[in-house]
Amino acid sequence: MPTTPQLSPQEEQEKLLEEALNVVRTQAFQMKRCLDKGRLMDGLKHASTMLGELRTSLLSPKSYYECYMAISDELRHLEMYLVDEFQKGRKVADLYELVQYAGNIVPRLYLLITVGTVYIKSNELSRKDILKDLVEMCRGVQHPLRGLFLRNYLLQCTKNVLPDAVEDQSTENSGGQSGTVMDSVDFIQLNFAEMNKLWVRMQHQGHSRDRERRENERRELRILVGTNLVRLSQLECIDIDKFKQSVLPGVLEQVVNCKDAIAQEYLMECVIQVFPDDFHLQSLSSFLRACAELHPNVNVKNIIIALIDRLASFAQNEEGSGIPSEIQLFDIFSQQISQVIQNRPDMPPEDIVSLQVALINLALKCYPDKVDYVDKVLETTEDIFNRLNLDHVEHGSPVSKELMRLMKIPVDTYNNILTVLELQHFGPLFEYFDYKGRQLMSCHIINNALENETMIPAQENVDAILNIVNCMVQDQNDQPEEPDDPEDFAEEQGLMGRFIHLLQSEDPNQQFLILNTARKHFGAGGDKRIKFTLPPIVFAAYRLAIRYKQLSDEDENWEKKCQKIFQFCHQTIGALIKAEQAEIPLRLFLQGSLVAGQIGFENSETVAYEFLSQAFSIYEDEISDSKAQLAAITLIIGTLEQMSCFGEENQEPLFTQCALAASKLLKKPDQCRGVSVSSHLFWSGFSQAKDGEFHDGKRVSDCLKKGVKIANQCMDSSVQVQLFVEVLNHYIFFFEKGCEQISVQVLNQIISKIRELLPNLESNEETEQINKHFKNTLEHLQLKLDNAETAEQYSGLVL
Amino acid sequence: MTTPTATARISSKKQTLEDAYSPPANFLEIDVSDPQTHGVAKKRYTDYEVRMKTNLPVFKLKESGVRRRYSDFEWLRNELERDSKIVVPPLPGKAFKRQLPFRGDDGIFEDDFIEDRRKGLEQFVNKVAGHPLAQNEKCLHMFLQEPVIDKNYVPGKIRTT
Numbered sequence: 040m041p042t043t044p045q046l047s048p049q050e051e052q053e054k055l056l057e058e059a060l061n062v063v064r065t066q067a068f069q070m071k072r073c074l075d076k077g078r079l080m081d082g083l084k085h086a087s088t089m090l091g092e093l094r095t096s097l098l099s100p101k102s103y104y105e106c107y108m109a110i111s112d113e114l115r116h117l118e119m120y121l122v123d124e125f126q127k128g129r130k131v132a133d134l135y136e137l138v139q140y141a142g143n144i145v146p147r148l149y150l151l152i153t154v155g156t157v158y159i160k161s162n163e164l165s166r167k168d169i170l171k172d173l174v175e176m177c178r179g180v181q182h183p184l185r186g187l188f189l190r191n192y193l194l195q196c197t198k199n200v201l202p203d204a205v206e207d208q209s210t211e212n213s214g215g216q217s218g219t220v221m222d223s224v225d226f227i228q229l230n231f232a233e234m235n236k237l238w239v240r241m242q243h244q245g246h247s248r249d250r251e252r253r254e255n256e257r258r259e260l261r262i263l264v265g266t267n268l269v270r271l272s273q274l275e276c277i278d279i280d281k282f283k284q285s286v287l288p289g290v291l292e293q294v295v296n297c298k299d300a301i302a303q304e305y306l307m308e309c310v311i312q313v314f315p316d317d318f319h320l321q322s323l324s325s326f327l328r329a330c331a332e333l334h335p336n337v338n339v340k341n342i343i344i345a346l347i348d349r350l351a352s353f354a355q356n357e358e359g360s361g362i363p364s365e366i367q368l369f370d371i372f373s374q375q376i377s378q379v380i381q382n383r384p385d386m387p388p389e390d391i392v393s394l395q396v397a398l399i400n401l402a403l404k405c406y407p408d409k410v411d412y413v414d415k416v417l418e419t420t421e422d423i424f425n426r427l428n429l430d431h432v433e434h435g436s437p438v439s440k441e442l443m444r445l446m447k448i449p450v451d452t453y454n455n456i457l458t459v460l461e462l463q464h465f466g467p468l469f470e471y472f473d474y475k476g477r478q479l480m481s482c483h484i485i486n487n488a489l490e491n492e493t494m495i496p497a498q499e500n501v502d503a504i505l506n507i508v509n510c511m512v513q514d515q516n517d518q519p520e521e522p523d524d525p526e527d528f529a530e531e532q533g534l535m536g537r538f539i540h541l542l543q544s545e546d547p548n549q550q551f552l553i554l555n556t557a558r559k560h561f562g563a564g565g566d567k568r569i570k571f572t573l574p575p576i577v578f579a580a581y582r583l584a585i586r587y588k589q590l591s592d593e594d595e596n597w598e599k600k601c602q603k604i605f606q607f608c609h610q611t612i613g614a615l616i617k618a619e620q621a622e623i624p625l626r627l628f629l630q631g632s633l634v635a636g637q638i639g640f641e642n643s644e645t646v647a648y649e650f651l652s653q654a655f656s657i658y659e660d661e662i663s664d665s666k667a668q669l670a671a672i673t674l675i676i677g678t679l680e681q682m683s684c685f686g687e688e689n690q691e692p693l694f695t696q697c698a699l700a701a702s703k704l705l706k707k708p709d710q711c712r713g714v715s716v717s718s719h720l721f722w723s724g725f726s727q728a729k730d731g732e733f734h735d736g737k738r739v740s741d742c743l744k745k746g747v748k749i750a751n752q753c754m755d756s757s758v759q760v761q762l763f764v765e766v767l768n769h770y771i772f773f774f775e776k777g778c779e780q781i782s783v784q785v786l787n788q789i790i791s792k793i794r795e796l797l798p799n800l801e802s803n804e805e806t807e808q809i810n811k812h813f814k815n816t817l818e819h820l821q822l823k824l825d826n827a828e829t830a831e832q833y834s835g836l837v838l
Numbered sequence: 839m840t841t842p843t844a845t846a847r848i849s850s851k852k853q854t855l856e857d858a859y860s861p862p863a864n865f866l867e868i869d870v871s872d873p874q875t876h877g878v879a880k881k882r883y884t885d886y887e888v889r890m891k892t893n894l895p896v897f898k899l900k901e902s903g904v905r906r907r908y909s910d911f912e913w914l915r916n917e918l919e920r921d922s923k924i925v926v927p928p929l930p931g932k933a934f935k936r937q938l939p940f941r942g943d944d945g946i947f948e949d950d951f952i953e954d955r956r957k958g959l960e961q962f963v964n965k966v967a968g969h970p971l972a973q974n975e976k977c978l979h980m981f982l983q984e985p986v987i988d989k990n991y992v993p994g995k996i997r998t999t
Contacts, residue, residue: 232858236858236859240862243861243862243865246867292855293855296855296858296859297858297859298859299859
């Protein structure tokens with residue numbers, strides 16, 4: 040015998056639902072036909088049969104809902120028919136009693152609700168009595184699923200007929216009392232309590248292995264219970280007092296005592312959503328006390344955060360009235376949240392911190408000037424961490440993430456690191472991060488300061504900030520062994536370098552203190568760091584020295600102070616040398632020398648001389664790469680050329696030393712170039728004796744002659760020609776400046792030499808370049824020749 | 839003739855919150871599962887885990903798990919038939935045919951036979967354990983909650999104080 044194939048549970052449900060809907064369709068059709076013909080009793084019988092489908096235990100909640108919706112629609116017809124009949128005066132005697140003879144309780148009660156609604160709408164009998172009857176009679180169905188839908192039907196039918204007046208407005212032709220808004224409240228509260236009871240009871244129906252499925256099904260039905268709260272919120276005559284005294288306590292009593300996590304979590308959030316914010320403001324303590332008593336599995340954190348966010352938005356809403364001043368919103372939340380935390384010893388630390396985050400947001404949005412509120416939250420957080428023995432929380436852990444969120448909020452909201460410093464507990468909280476956490480937070484803070492260009496005007500501030508971001512300044516005990524990625528490290532230290540430029544005070548004396556403090560902190564950073572951080576300090580110091588000069592009228596000690604500054608710089612640069620830096624100290628000394636020379640304070644010549652000789656020492660001792668050497672000596676020459684503070688006694692050794700050093704370079708091309716460059720010292724260098732440019736034509740010529748000689752010694756012909764072209768250009772420069780020792784003949788000599796050598800060069804890109812250079816030079820000379828004004832000077836030139 | 843008082847509503851006490859929301863005190867779940875065949879060749883037997891969860895006050899342990907074989911169930915049935923006043927539901931079959939030699943399959947150690955038997959035993963024990971009169975018998979409690987059944991026990995009723 041063939042067996043019917045097994046249907047999957049879902050297919051089974053679909054089949055059952057389809058069968059039920061078929062019955063509903065057929066019976067509804069019959070019902071409407073009977074009603075059209077005025078045969079009420081037959082119509083009611085069909086309605087009753089149709090309602091029989093809601094007696095089933097076989098449908099899942101989803102399918103039952105579909106069936107219920109179809110039937111509700113059909114019952115609408117019945118209701119409208121009856122209301123119509125009543126309006127036309129064709130009242131059916133004892134209809135209310137008649138429907139109670141239906142055989143089974145579920146159809147009976149649905150019909151009773153429908154008819155009862157008709158009676159209310161037609162003003163027959165006492166509205167108050169009917170409503171009371173209906174809500175109590177529904178107790179007859181204790182099955183959770185069927186009971187929930189039945190009571191939902193009651194809510195839907197009575198949606199627009201609930202009394203909403205403060206006083207009873209019975210009229211003469213109504214059968215009895217109309218009812219007040221408090222009667223509606225009683226009605227809804229009773230319905231709500233019963234529905235919640237049934238909803239929670241669903242949890243215990245069925246085998247324990249199906250617990251998860253049951254919980255999901257319960258969640259699907261939550262709106263049925265929530266509708267009660269929506270109805271309560273729709274009663275217009277409920278004011279704040281009635282809410283506080285009658286509505287909220289009743290609701291909270293059910294929510295707290297049901298001891299069911301799913302119900303509690305949903306209903307508390309529902310309360311927050313459906314009632315207006317000014318109601319919440321006046322009833323906070325009760326609500327939050329209830330939160331503290333909820334089931335341990337309820338995510339209380341989310342509930343409180345939802346409430347805080349709503350109230351924060353309310354406070355910030357410009358059109359609204361804002362938070363009434365007598366409500367100490369922050370204090371209330373602060374206290375109640377501690378209570379909640381105390382009641383839940385198993386609350387994970389990250390959730391506790393999340394609550395603090397919500398509190399801080401509240402403080403900042405509702406009371407933006409009260410910095411002490413924010414500090415209070417940080418203090419509380421510190422206490423919590425102490426209590427829980429949390430230390431060096433691992434980066435990436437939930438609690439570390441939340442703590443970082445918390446700490447970033449004041450930084451990002453105030454956008455002013457100085458305000459953040461006013462928070463006494465901000466710094467201490469830093470210590471609770473592990474190394475990586477501190478590093479990230481420090482970067483965040485410094486970035487914030489840089490983006491907002493926040494100037495740090497006082498020494499104490501500098502001290503405080505550098506202590507907080509200590510992990511970027513100095514090596515830490517808990518630093519990991521492997522070094523950071525060098526690029527990341529450079530970027531991070533670059534941030535610190537940039538930050539140093541924000542350390543500025545209007546008062547130069549304060550500025551010096553600031554620089555000292557910064558020096559102390561950064562100096563302890565180790566060799567890898569100081570090459571990034573000490574140079575900006577030195578530059579800032581030079582700027583300060585210039586400032587002192589500008590304010591020299593106001594401060595009689597300004598020269599001594601400048602002296603001190605340069606001593607400070609000397610020391611600082613010395614530290615860099617000890618850390619085996621060469622290029623940077625060289626440049627710093629040169630810059631210092633320039634600045635000292637420009638300022639011209641007492642002893643500035645000595646200082647400038649000292650700095651230059653230090654530069655020379657570095658050049659001689661520390662720079663060994665030949666390219667670097669050429670660059671360095673060129674830089675030194677360039678610096679010297681600009682300086683005008685030296686008398687002959689000091690200048691002579693310096694100039695000579697330059698030329699000598701240039702001639703001692705190892706490679707011939709370098710020598711040639713170095714010597715050629717040094718020629719400029721003797722022309723445009725400043726002579727105190729002449730109070731103007733040196734213009735020592737002889738020494739210029741000597742240098743260039745030497746240059747030519749060295750070029751001749753080059754073995755690489757390509758390089759040789761290149762050098763000649765370069766030297767030629769130097770010669771032309773001095774010729775044009777009017778150096779007597781350089782004549783047209785000299786120029787001609789070199790030009791012909793170049794012409795001689797050029798064709799012998801191999802044809803390649805380098806030769807192209809040299810050719811071009813030479814051609815450009817010649818073009819320049821041609822222009823001069825062609826120009827009537829200068830033609831005479833250049834006469835005799837052979838191009 | 840009905841008077842208004844005859845059909846008047848009976849006023850009842852309001853249900854306490856405790857009663858409304860407490861889990862029902864009639865929770866009883868027994869699962870028969872994990873069939874394991876022990877021993878070799880002719881000396882084999884299969885037993886099952888009988889796991890009970892309940893909140894009924896009459897049971898000493900609210901959760902228990904024991905291993906029982908078919909003959910233990912037979913023993914229980916016999917004890918209850920003799921001592922209690924209930925009509926004891928039947929056990930799944932003893933399957934004599936399956937125990938005869940020269941079968942093509944593994945007889946009573948076949949998987950689908952064991953599964954059918956398991957279902958039958960589960961139905962049996964749930965029906966029995968749910969009956970208030972059976973709940974009074976010592977044999978039931980020993981069957982469900984003692985690791986080993988002492989067949990030399992003194993039969994009798996549980997005293998509920």
